[in-house]
Amino acid sequence: MERAHLLDRLASETFDVLVIGGGASGAGVALEAASRGLKTALVERYDFSEGTSSRSTKLIHGGVRYLEIAVKTFDRVQLNLVRDALHERATMLKNAPHLSRPLWLLTPLYKFWEAPYYYTGLKIYDLLAGKARLQPAQYIGARGTLERFPSVNPQGLKGAVAYQDGQFDDARFNVELALTAAQQGAVVLNYAEVTGLLKQNGQLSGVVVKDGLGSREMEVVSRVVVNATGPFSDAIRRMDDPHTPPLLKASSGIHIVLDKKYSPPDTGLLIPKTEDGRVVFVLPWQGGTLVGTTDDPAPVVDHPRVTEEEIGYVLRQVKPYLGEIPRASVRASWSGLRPLVSRPEADTARLARDHLIQKSASGLLTLTGGKWTTYRKMALDLVNYAIRQFGLQAGPSRTEQIPLLGGQGYKPDGAKKLEQLGFPPDVAEHLHHAYGAHAQAVAQIAAEGYQARLAVEWPYLEAEVIYAVRHEMAYTPLDVLARRTRLAFLDTLAALAATPRVAELMGTELGWDSERVSLEREKARTQILNAI
Numbered sequence: 001m002e003r004a005h006l007l008d009r010l011a012s013e014t015f016d017v018l019v020i021g022g023g024a025s026g027a028g029v030a031l032e033a034a035s036r037g038l039k040t041a042l043v044e045r046y047d048f049s050e051g052t053s054s055r056s057t058k059l060i061h062g063g064v065r066y067l068e069i070a071v072k073t074f075d076r077v078q079l080n081l082v083r084d085a086l087h088e089r090a091t092m093l094k095n096a097p098h099l100s101r102p103l104w105l106l107t108p109l110y111k112f113w114e115a116p117y118y119y120t121g122l123k124i125y126d127l128l129a130g131k132a133r134l135q136p137a138q139y140i141g142a143r144g145t146l147e148r149f150p151s152v153n154p155q156g157l158k159g160a161v162a163y164q165d166g167q168f169d170d171a172r173f174n175v176e177l178a179l180t181a182a183q184q185g186a187v188v189l190n191y192a193e194v195t196g197l198l199k200q201n202g203q204l205s206g207v208v209v210k211d212g213l214g215s216r217e218m219e220v221v222s223r224v225v226v227n228a229t230g231p232f233s234d235a236i237r238r239m240d241d242p243h244t245p246p247l248l249k250a251s252s253g254i255h256i257v258l259d260k261k262y263s264p265p266d267t268g269l270l271i272p273k274t275e276d277g278r279v280v281f282v283l284p285w286q287g288g289t290l291v292g293t294t295d296d297p298a299p300v301v302d303h304p305r306v307t308e309e310e311i312g313y314v315l316r317q318v319k320p321y322l323g324e325i326p327r328a329s330v331r332a333s334w335s336g337l338r339p340l341v342s343r344p345e346a347d348t349a350r351l352a353r354d355h356l357i358q359k360s361a362s363g364l365l366t367l368t369g370g371k372w373t374t375y376r377k378m379a380l381d382l383v384n385y386a387i388r389q390f391g392l393q394a395g396p397s398r399t400e401q402i403p404l405l406g407g408q409g410y411k412p413d414g415a416k417k418l419e420q421l422g423f424p425p426d427v428a429e430h431l432h433h434a435y436g437a438h439a440q441a442v443a444q445i446a447a448e449g450y451q452a453r454l455a456v457e458w459p460y461l462e463a464e465v466i467y468a469v470r471h472e473m474a475y476t477p478l479d480v481l482a483r484r485t486r487l488a489f490l491d492t493l494a495a496l497a498a499t500p501r502v503a504e505l506m507g508t509e510l511g512w513d514s515e516r517v518s519l520e521r522e523k524a525r526t527q528i529l530n531a532i
């Protein structure tokens, strides 16, 4: 996967579909299109999953909150959305068994009358899932609740309703999605920004791409151009038509990460009502406890910052359930921007879904809204629409059956095998889940002298830095620290401390001189300190 070669291909070939944006939506479209035999390119201006897609709550879900609204308002369309998302939940769990898992979630109840309400709701959730159902929802008494989630406030606790949803590593899923698209023949590039659109007779004929790691700028020719830039969709739409009214509003959602002692390894909490009527999750995730989220209007910026008020808000919401948690216990925090469609009545090819496909007068296809869980369905709708609108010749959709890279040949007992090779249990578990069928390849690099940890308390190895550069298109220390491993999302101080070694290892692989190593190290440190 030589970068220069990929850039040459971009500049010289003619594509059926060019996708702008390497988040969940864009990578999903690239896989859908390439696997149906369409000549596909994907360009992402930063790293894959740099935007919203690495900053989610990491739940693969139909959304119990959406279900509640659907039932209360007798909204059949909403109910169908939940059902579709539950179907996609099963597909994601099947196609990426290494990166995802079913997770029990408890809704603790402090009033008896709450039990039938939540229990019935979650039974409807099971029912809607049909064949895609996980373990059935159940009511558990106060003692059972405390056994399963010991840190929950026992005072007045009546019991809990337990149900299952999926949980995943969003950024690694996203990177593997892009790499799987490449495996299916797509030309996929990160650090490649679209800076302009090309038109012939008023119709889009391609885009201008600037190489973010060099000085090349090139014209890329494509029959269809897909705008999958999430919160930045309006910026691309304005490149197409400077007078177009905005389609989106952004809302920010933050998460904080606490020590793992706040949640057992396989059960989370759904706090059903916050002071302003939202829900908050407390989830075990990658050796930490993930808590969030918020929902506040926000400007569209790169690397949105987390404010102290937002952290205070989250800590306040969990206090009645987990007790007072000092601010100093927050090990990491980050913010993500939701692209919310603000003009659903716009001149759109709207489908009865919570995502939106819009075709502009010049033929630009914008895909936005939706959620991580429905990325494949969104991509399927978009590609079907493009085939119809542009008369493309394509095969049937296969993405329901295509496992992600590490899911191809995945063996559930992989962690045991790694332990037999001498890896400590936490490292073996981590490598098995992060890389699936490719864990052995990382283990081999470790055996070449890269078995040291990047941070004492965490299972990430130096070998992963080398593997990320060689096989996962990582070009900066933050690509490794935030999205190939998740250290920067879990533990700010540990990530800062690991940065010099990561920069050094990358420098050796990529041929950086000492000045470049320092530059990359400082860039990563600044970003980790301010906002990842």
Ligand SMILES: Cc1cc2nc3c(=O)[nH]c(=O)nc-3n(C[C@H](O)[C@H](O)[C@H](O)COP(=O)(O)OP(=O)(O)OC[C@H]3O[C@@H](n4cnc5c(N)ncnc54)[C@H](O)[C@@H]3O)c2cc1C
Pocket: 020, 021, 022, 023, 024, 025, 026, 043, 044, 045, 046, 047, 048, 049, 050, 051, 052, 053, 054, 055, 056, 057, 058, 059, 060, 061, 192, 193, 194, 195, 228, 229, 230, 231, 232, 251, 252, 253, 254, 293, 294, 336, 337, 338, 368, 369, 370, 371, 372, 373, 374
């Ligand atoms: C706080 C929060 C929690 C969430 N939790 C969940 C959850 O638990 N489960 C769930 O299913 N969903 C969840 N979601 C929703 C989900 O994360 C989003 O729907 C999804 O990630 C959106 O992906 P995207 O690809 O559309 O956007 P993005 O991930 O933002 O991707 C857009 C990409 O386009 C790139 N780009 C922009 N301009 C250009 C350009 N000129 N050239 C090239 N590239 C460009 C950006 O760099 C970016 O990487 C959550 C969202 C938020 C905000």
